[in-house]
Amino acid sequence: MLERNPVLKVTDLSAGYGDIGVLFDVSLTAWEGSVTALFGSNGAGKTTLMSAITGLIRTSTGRIELNDADISDKSAHARSTAGVALVQENKRVFRKRTVHENLILGGYRLKRSERPTSLEAAYERFPILRDKSNAKAGSLSGGQQQMLAIAQALMPGPKVLLLDEPSAGLAPIIVNELLQSIVRMKAEGMAVVLVEQLVGKALSVADHVVALQHGRVVIDADAAEVDDEKLRAAYLGARDDSAV
Ligand SMILES: Nc1ncnc2c1ncn2[C@@H]1O[C@H](COP(=O)(O)OP(=O)(O)OP(=O)(O)O)[C@@H](O)[C@H]1O
Ligand SMILES: [Mg+2]
Numbered sequence: 189m190l191e192r193n194p195v196l197k198v199t200d201l202s203a204g205y206g207d208i209g210v211l212f213d214v215s216l217t218a219w220e221g222s223v224t225a226l227f228g229s230n231g232a233g234k235t236t237l238m239s240a241i242t243g244l245i246r247t248s249t250g251r252i253e254l255n256d257a258d259i260s261d262k263s264a265h266a267r268s269t270a271g272v273a274l275v276q277e278n279k280r281v282f283r284k285r286t287v288h289e290n291l292i293l294g295g296y297r298l299k300r301s302e303r304p305t306s307l308e309a310a311y312e313r314f315p316i317l318r319d320k321s322n323a324k325a326g327s328l329s330g331g332q333q334q335m336l337a338i339a340q341a342l343m344p345g346p347k348v349l350l351l352d353e354p355s356a357g358l359a360p361i362i363v364n365e366l367l368q369s370i371v372r373m374k375a376e377g378m379a380v381v382l383v384e385q386l387v388g389k390a391l392s393v394a395d396h397v398v399a400l401q402h403g404r405v406v407i408d409a410d411a412a413e414v415d416d417e418k419l420r421a422a423y424l425g426a427r428d429d430s431a432v
Contacts, residue, residue: 192219193255195379196241196272196348201250203240210236211403214250217396218348218379223370225390225411226383227419228400234383235277237400238350241381242274243267254347269297271347275354277383279337283326287317287336290325294340310339313369331362338369348379355386367393387420 196218204210210233218224228234239245241252243264252260259267281290288307295306311318314335320328325336334354341349351370355363363386370393373380384390391397397414399407407414 192222194218195220195255196381197251197253198237198241199251199253201237201240201247201252203236203245203247203250205236205245209248209403211240211400214400214403214405215408216381216398216405218381219395220379221374221377222395223374223380223382223393224396224398225394226381226398226400227387227390227407232400233403234400235352236403238274238276238352238381238383241267241350242272244274268344268346271345272350273341273344273346273348274350275334275337275341275352277352277356279334279352281325281328281333281336281340283324285325286322287325287328288321290336290340291317291343295343297344306343306345310343313342313372314339329362331358331365334358334362334366335369338366342373346378348381349373350381352383353385354382355384355389363389387416391416391419 194217198214198216200213200215202209202212214237216224226234240247243262251258254270254272259270262270282293291307291310292303295303298306316332317336317339320332325333328336354366367389370380370382382390391411394411397407397409397411398405399419407419
């Protein structure tokens with residue numbers, strides 16, 4: 189396998205809500221120009237792991253490194269500034285704001301002089317957003333809103349992008365478009381962590397696979413080494429998308 193640089197390295201992370209443990213000694217790496225697909229049944233802890241990585245919830249133990257710098261003790265804001273971006277499950281864009289305004293808000297940390305380049309990159313990535321730049325985000329279709337949410341997260345130029353079920357509720361044709369945009373991000377060198385219920389779709393873009401069961405890692409392997417059936421069998425709740 190091609191040697192790539194690790195961008196995000198999570199080691200032995202444990203976290204939960206109050207006294208309730210949800211994640212136990214979870215380790216996960218995302219490499220430059222790669223997709224790490226994160227699988228697990230409902231309630232396995234995928235969203236919790238993304239919240240812990242971005243600093244939205246506290247971790248009880250473990251280490252989170254971004255390009256070899258320990259960010260475990262940093263605030264969510266500082267982690268975002270350092271280059272960690274998250275598109276949350278059912279992420280809502282600012283519906284009453286225009287597409288253009290949403291993108292500017294996504295890149296609020298950028299210097300004014302840096303904005304045009306990032307905006308242009310967003311419109312080039314998702315041309316439909318350029319066509320709709322003056323439309324209210326709330327008037328966009330579900331797929332277009334998801335594209336806007338991703339474009340917004342990419343505005344400040346993150347080093348790692350965490351995508352929590354970006355295809356949820358979207359038509360297959362839009363799902364394929366989103367996957368194509370992920371392939372392009374890889375080519376640009378982005379490290380991506382992708383949570384996706386559609387196992388086959390996720391495997392088609394994944395380089396590495398991590399599967400959680402009850403908050404513990406049960407598979408951690410190169411995507412090429414992961415047997416589709418074994419992965420499906422590893423947890424309940426995965427949808428069979430072989431016909432999609
Ligand atoms: N805010 C919260 N407070 C308390 N418990 C929570 C909270 N969010 C999630 N949990 C619990 O933590 C566990 C892991 O949930 P999480 O949402 O991380 O799973 P998931 O793998 O993302 O599931 P899904 O596939 O349904 O999105 C579950 O038992 C859930 O009930
Ligand atoms: Mg979830």
